Structure formats: structure tokens, C-alpha cells
Amino acid sequence: MAAMERPFVEIDSVSMRYGGAEGTLALQDTTLAVRRGEFVAVVGPSGCGKSTLMKLVSGLWPSSAGSVVVAGQEVDRPLSVVGMAFQNPTLLPWRTILGNVMLPLEVVEPHRRRLRAERAAYEAKARGLLAMVGLAGFEKKFPYQLSGGMQQRASLCRALIHDPQLLMLDEPFGALDIFTREDLWAQLQEVCLTLKPTVILVTHDLKEAVFLADRVLVMSTRPGRILADRQVPFPRPRSLDDTYRQDFQDLVHELRDHINAARKGAEFADAA
Amino acid sequence: MPRDAAPPSQPATLAPHGSNTSALRRGDANARRVAAMAAAARRRRRLQTLLPWLVIAATFLLWEALVRGLQVDAFILPAPSAIAASMVQWWQPLLANAWQTLMTTLVGFGLAIVFGLALGVAIGSSTLLYHGLYPLLIGFNSVPKVAVVPILVIWFGIGTVPAIITAFLISFFPIVVNVATGIATVEPELRDVLRALGARPIDIIRKVGLPRAMPYFFASLKIAITVAFVGSILAETVGSNAGIGQLMLVASSRFDVPLVFAGLMVTAVMGVAMYAVAAAIEVRTTGWAMRGQAEQQVSGLPGG
Numbered sequence: 001m002a003a004m005e006r007p008f009v010e011i012d013s014v015s016m017r018y019g020g021a022e023g024t025l026a027l028q029d030t031t032l033a034v035r036r037g038e039f040v041a042v043v044g045p046s047g048c049g050k051s052t053l054m055k056l057v058s059g060l061w062p063s064s065a066g067s068v069v070v071a072g073q074e075v076d077r078p079l080s081v082v083g084m085a086f087q088n089p090t091l092l093p094w095r096t097i098l099g100n101v102m103l104p105l106e107v108v109e110p111h112r113r114r115l116r117a118e119r120a121a122y123e124a125k126a127r128g129l130l131a132m133v134g135l136a137g138f139e140k141k142f143p144y145q146l147s148g149g150m151q152q153r154a155s156l157c158r159a160l161i162h163d164p165q166l167l168m169l170d171e172p173f174g175a176l177d178i179f180t181r182e183d184l185w186a187q188l189q190e191v192c193l194t195l196k197p198t199v200i201l202v203t204h205d206l207k208e209a210v211f212l213a214d215r216v217l218v219m220s221t222r223p224g225r226i227l228a229d230r231q232v233p234f235p236r237p238r239s240l241d242d243t244y245r246q247d248f249q250d251l252v253h254e255l256r257d258h259i260n261a262a263r264k265g266a267e268f269a270d271a272a
Numbered sequence: 273m274p275r276d277a278a279p280p281s282q283p284a285t286l287a288p289h290g291s292n293t294s295a296l297r298r299g300d301a302n303a304r305r306v307a308a309m310a311a312a313a314r315r316r317r318r319l320q321t322l323l324p325w326l327v328i329a330a331t332f333l334l335w336e337a338l339v340r341g342l343q344v345d346a347f348i349l350p351a352p353s354a355i356a357a358s359m360v361q362w363w364q365p366l367l368a369n370a371w372q373t374l375m376t377t378l379v380g381f382g383l384a385i386v387f388g389l390a391l392g393v394a395i396g397s398s399t400l401l402y403h404g405l406y407p408l409l410i411g412f413n414s415v416p417k418v419a420v421v422p423i424l425v426i427w428f429g430i431g432t433v434p435a436i437i438t439a440f441l442i443s444f445f446p447i448v449v450n451v452a453t454g455i456a457t458v459e460p461e462l463r464d465v466l467r468a469l470g471a472r473p474i475d476i477i478r479k480v481g482l483p484r485a486m487p488y489f490f491a492s493l494k495i496a497i498t499v500a501f502v503g504s505i506l507a508e509t510v511g512s513n514a515g516i517g518q519l520m521l522v523a524s525s526r527f528d529v530p531l532v533f534a535g536l537m538v539t540a541v542m543g544v545a546m547y548a549v550a551a552a553i554e555v556r557t558t559g560w561a562m563r564g565q566a567e568q569q570v571s572g573l574p575g576g
Binding site: 058059060077078079080082084086088090092093094095103104106107108142144158162168 | 462464466467468469471475479480483484558560561563
């Protein structure tokens with residue numbers, strides 16, 4: 001694999017320390033590569049530096065050591081090829097759902113320049129994305145008029161509107177109930193099969209990670225390091241029924257063991 | 273609110289063992305209850321719009337009754353009827369001077385909006401400016417404006433200009449503080465949404481900071497417009513040859529107390545009217561911050 005094309009995301013021995021030289025080490029010497037079009041899930045116990053990893057790759061924070069390269073470009077500030085969805089929907093309360101989804105177009109080039117002239121086409125695209133996640137007819141509503149799950153879907157559309165090559169999802173379904181969450185897994189899978197972006201998903205839900213990802217990375221407790229790197233062999237599209245199959249459950253249990261070991265602080269030699 | 277696009281529930285089919293008719297009856301009772309709640313909400317809203325006028329009318333009646341009953345001298349406290357008579361008698365100078373005061377106030381207020389917004393945005397979005405300018409601003413705001421008017425009169429002479437500047441100085445501060453607060457307290461999560469897209473700081477202020485600060489801004493306008501009247505009338509009483517303040521000064525020097533009160537009434541009416549305009553603009557432009565409470569009160573179904 002290493003001999004083939006250059007990975008789309010390259011994280012090379014990155015460390016992150018908060019609050020100066022004596023501060024907390026959140027992430028230690030992490031190296032990982034993500035191929036173009038790959039869906040990678042990062043799981044781990046809480047406080048393991050998953051979100052720190054997201055902030056580094058999205059360029060929101062600079063790393064203390066090492067380098068992050070996305071699409072052949074060193075990440076030293078936020079890149080516009082990245083679309084990001086957060087744990088909370090973070091919709092702007094003064095904008096309608098449609099206005100919120102179209103927000104990145106007002107910021108990111110080249111859409112920013114074209115938006116005025118091609119407003120109708122862009123609006124149709126936003127409406128198409130909203131319809132894909134079952135939000136047709138809610139375009140003119142304000143965020144407070146929608147439930148948490150609906151807001152999260154709108155936030156997903158906002159992350160996708162500017163055709164990002166890299167989609168960063170930071171526990172996007174963490175605050176939702178299990179039924180809504182499963183609904184959204186299926187919808188996210190459908191969106192990914194259609195648009196084929198590269199995705200990095202941070203989550204603490206192992207079932208979610210196995211259902212959605214091509215590859216699952218397990219991180220240790222602070223300071224975060226990658227303990228295990230596991231391919232998910234199941235073919236797509238996966239259905240929710242698949243999550244009850246024995247081999248699916250076995251994989252979830254295997255990952256769970258890694259996490260339990262990590263939480264006990266045991267050292268693992270089989271880090272891939 | 274529908275919960276996450278779920279199909280609408282049908283209460284009639286949920287009744288466990290009840291026959292169709294009893295379920296229907298229950299539905300009827302529910303409909304009646306909802307109708308009754310809506311009617312009650314309508315009645316309350318009618319009362320809400322009527323109540324302020326009733327209170328004002330009652331105040332004037334009580335005032336009139338007390339002055340007549342206790343035979344208070346018009347020189348001490350004129351009855352509302354005497355004030356009204358004075359208003360009719362002096363309507364021309366009252367109107368001309370009220371117009372003068374209204375114009376000076378509005379010009380000063382307009383300047384306060386322009387500079388208040390600009391400085392508020394600057395201070396709110398830059399910690400450096402905030403720390404640098406805030407102490408000076410607070411010190412400046414602590415200076416009693418009465419003490420400033422004589423200086424303004426020395427600089428600009430007796431007339432409209434000192435009144436405009438006083439109205440500006442007094443109404444400028446609440447706008448700056450509120451706009452700065454609105455921008456400085458933008459949630460980091462909202463800022464990150466734009467930062468993650470590679471937005472420039474100016475984009476973040478335009479797309480997040482300013483809209484976020486609008487409810488604060490309009491709240492401050494309601495304060496600013498009322499204190500702007502204080503400023504202009506203050507300057508008119510200290511050093512001017514026109515305006516309601518000057519009219520009241522002249523009237524009191526002639527011991528025409530009903531006319532002084534007539535001036536006060538006119539000022540109060542102008543203040544309330546401008547406040548109402550600011551409040552109306554606030555509701556129209558920042559409805560998102562109120563979450564359409566008015567409509568929900570009537571249409572919202574009772575829980576359970």
C-alpha cells in the first residue's frame with residue numbers, strides 16, 4: 001500500500017501538549033495515514049485525545065510536534081477542502097436551515113465568488129442535500145423549530161455543501177438517542193456511497209464505528225496513542241440488521257477488549 | 273413540534289380497549305379543551321394590550337381626584353385638567369419646541385448608533401482594543417454630562433450643537449457596551465464552524481459576531497433613546513435658546529407650573545413613542561432570539 005499513491009491524510013509523529021512545556025500531553029507521537037475515499041473511525045476511552053486529533057487535522061489548533069499533511073498540503077491553518085461536523089449541531093440560530101446549510105458557500109472559494117450569480121443552482125444543491133437526509137420541507141424553518149436529530153442532519157448537510165474532499169465528524173451523533181442515531185448512520189452511509197468523500201469519524205460508540213468505517217483505529221488513554229488498527233471487512237451497503245450478525249458482534253467485542261485494556265493502562269505490543 | 277420527522281401519532285387508535293365511540297368522545301373533549309385554552313390566551317392578550325392605557329387613565333384620574341380633594345395649589349402640583357388646559361393654550365410654542373428637541377435628540381442618537389456600533393464591534397472583536405479603551409470609556413461615562421454642557425457652550429456657543437453632542441455623549445455608552453458584549457460572548461463553537469472553513473476574521477465578525485450582537489444592540493437602543501432625551505433636554509436647560517428644556521426653564525421662571533408640567537408630558541410622550549419604535553424594530557429584526565414566543569403561546573398544545 002505504501003508504494004502506491006500518496007495517502008490523502010498523513011499524520012506523522014504528531015504530539016500535542018496543552019498549556020506550555022509542563023502542560024498536559026494530550027496526544028503522543030501519533031502516526032497514521034488515510035487513503036483517498038477511505039472511511040476511518042477513531043475510537044477510544046473519553047479523554048484520549050480523539051477530539052485533539054480532529055482539531056489538529058482540521059487546522060483549528062497547531063500541533064506541538066510532528067506534521068499533518070492533507071491533500072499534499074501542510075496543515076498550518078484551517079483548509080477549505082475540509083468539511084466539519086461537531087458534536088453539537090452549532091447551527092446559527094438567526095439563519096433558516098437553508099441559510100445555515102449555505103453558509104460555507106459564503107466563505108469558501110470558489111463558491112464565494114460564484115454564489116451571487118449562481119444562487120439558484122447552489123440553492124437547488126442545498127435543497128437536494130437536505131432532501132437526502134429527510135429534511136425536505138424544513139428549509140425555511142429556524143433551528144429552534146427542529147428537534148436535535150434534525151438539527152444534526154442539517155449540520156451534516158452544511159459540512160457537505162462545499163464538496164469537501166475530507167469530511168471530519170467529531171462525535172456527530174453523540175448527543176442523540178439510539179433510534180435517531182441508527183437512522184443517521186444509515187443516512188450517512190448513503191451520503192458517503194453517493195459523494196465518496198474521505199471521512200475521519202471520532203466516536204466512542206464501537207457499533208457506530210464498525211457499522212460506518214472501512215478501518216477502525218483504537219486509541220489509548222491520555223496521552224493518546226494508536227493501539228490498534230483494524231480493517232472492517234463487511235461489504236457495503238451495510239444494513240442495521242448486519243449489526244446483529246455474529247461476525248459483526250465479534251469485531252465489536254474485539255475492539256471493546258482493546259479499549260478495556262487501554263483503560264486499565266495495560267501496555268499493548270500489537271499496535272499496528 | 274414533530275419529534276424527528278416521526279409520522280404523526282394518532283391518539284384515537286392508541287386507546288387500549290375502548291370502543292371507537294369512547295375514543296371519539298375523548299378526542300372531542302380534547303378539542304374543546306384546546307379551544308378553551310386558545311380562547312383564554314386571546315382574552316389575556318386583549319387585556320395585555322388594553323392594560324397600559326387603563327393604568328395611565330387611572331393614574332390621571334387619581335391625580336386629579338387627589339389634587340381636587342386635598343385642594344393642592346396649582347403652584348405646587350397642577351391637576352391634569354390644568355395641565356391639559358395649559359397645553360391647549362400654549363400648543364404652538366409647545367409643538368415648535370418639541371420638534372426642536374425631537375430633532376436634536378434624533379441627530380445625537382443617530383450619531384451614537386453609528387459610532388457606538390463601530391466602536392462596539394472594534395472593542396468586542398479585539399481583546400487588545402478592549403483592554404486598551406475600556407478604562408478610558410468608563411472614566412468618560414462617569415463624568416456627569418451636566419458638567420460637560422458649559423464646556424460645549426464655550427466651544428460651540430448657545431444653541432442646537434451642544435444639545436446634539438450631549439444627547440450623543442449620553443446615549444453612546446450603552447450602545448458600545450452592549451454591542452461589544454454581544455460580539456465578545458460569541459460561543460467558541462460557532463466561531464469554530466467558520467474558522468474550520470478557513471474564514472477570515474472579518475468574515476467571522478460579519479457572519480457570526482454582528483448577527484449575534486443584534487439582540488444586545490436593540491436592547492441597548494431602548495435604553496439609549498430614552499437617555500438621549502435626557503441629554504438634549506439637559507443641554508437645553510443649561511445653555512440653549514430653543515427646545516422643551518428651555519421652554520420649561522422659562523415657564524418655571526414665570527412660575528407657570530402647569531406649563532412646566534405640560535413640557536414634561538410632551539417629553540414623556542416623545543420618549544415613549546421613540547421607545548415603541550425601537551422595540552418594534554427589535555421584534556421584527558431579531559425574532560429568532562425571541563423564538564416566536566407569541567405564536568407558540570396560542571398554538572402550543574398542552575403536554576400530556
